[in-house]
Amino acid sequence: MLSPVSDPMTRDERRAGASLAAIFGLRMLGLFLILPVFSVYAPTLAGGDDVLLVGFALGAYGLTQAFFQIPYGMASDRWGRKPVIVAGLLLFAAGGFLAAAADHIGWVIAGRVIQGAGAISAAVTALAADLTREQHRTKVMAMIGATIGLVFALSLVAAPVLYAAIGMPGIFTLTSVLALAAIILLLKAVPSPPAMAVPRRVPFATVLRHPQLARLNFGVLALHMMQTALWVVVPPLLVAVGGLAVTEHWKIYLPAVLLSFVVMVPAIILAEKRGRMKMVFVGAVSLLTLVQAGLATLAGGLYSVGAWLMIFFVGFNILEALQPSLISRIAPPEAKGAALGVYNTTQSIGLFLGGVVGGWLLKHHGAHAVQWFCAALGLTWLVLAATMKPPAHARGKTT
Secondary structure, three states: OOOOOOOOOOHHHHHHHHHHHHHHHHHHHHHHOOHHHHHHHHHHOEOOOOHHHHHHHHHHHHHHHHHHHHHHHHHHHHHOHHHHHHHHHHHHHHHHHHHHOOOEHHHHHHHHHHHHHOOOHHHHHHHHHHHOOHHHHHHHHHHHHHHHHHHHHHHHHHHHHHHHHHHHHHHHHHHHHHHHHHHHHHHHHOOOOOOOOOOOOOOHHHHHHOHHHHHHHHHHHHHHHHHHHHHHHHHHHHHHHHOOOHHHOHHHHHHHHHHHHHHHHHHHHHHHHOOOHHHHHHHHHHHHHHHHHHHHOOOOOHHHHHHHHHHHHHHHHHHHHHHHHHHHHHOOHHHHHHHHHHHHHHHHHHHHHHHHHHHHHHHHHOHHHHHHHHHHHHHHHHHHHHOOOOOOOOOOOOO
């Protein structure tokens, strides 16, 4: 067996990993920039005083992503990864331009639905698998997952500043420009994949019934339900609790984000290098559950909200890095594309349900109901995570 030192990633593998992570990051940044400020902007639109529609607008792109992730993955098997990714990014850009021009929340929802139809996550991760050898695939998947966590954190800091500078239509336009930039990066920087051999067929039901993959699929559903539901209630909470204008929300987000990375990096090292994957994973799920219960019973002011948000970022960023890595390790080698398609589909469903359920609960039962629902969801996930069988610690192996 070759060690990682004697068998390092090739130049093309490093380039593929970095450029695909950047493409994923540009697209996700465009999505995440909306979350911290949209619920404050929405009342300025016709129909935007209905919090259920606000929640639907936040989560709508997840609904169409849920329908298109697996078809996009299958299309990329037939017609190639890059053409499918380009088509998806063009749809995403078109939806952003539509939302930017909207004067009614219904048109924003339509734009978000079109954005979601550009469901390229499965195709991008499949391309990453095409361009990396088995012994380095986990690193690239973790790189992509960590990038999602990083751009989520960046969006929380940048969104209020951008909102003050260019407004919500400007942010929607920026999301489209970022998608077009991702197309250029894909065509110029990402190596072309080798010709694909016809793999041994694995029944799709085998992937769906795989108990460890099912745990991870529920986990990504729960994670993104919590994420979207949180941003239905947090921006108004910062205004109500601390009287903090939306343009100054960065004063809470920035310290929370920076402190979360101080904790996250050692946790990832502990999971990957020290073979404590399950311990770190379960601990991160516990943190998310604790945050929801803490916000539901909130006592104190602005600093209390900031502390809970910092803890949320720690758990979220750890799980965004670990879960794609675990999928790539656990999935049957002949069904990685299918497993990634299912994983990304459940992620999209979570994004949609988080916005809709969060908006409905806020409208009919108040903000505390949103947090208690998320706490119950986290507790269910914690039980499943505690019974998870992590892959064997594979340091030094090539497969």
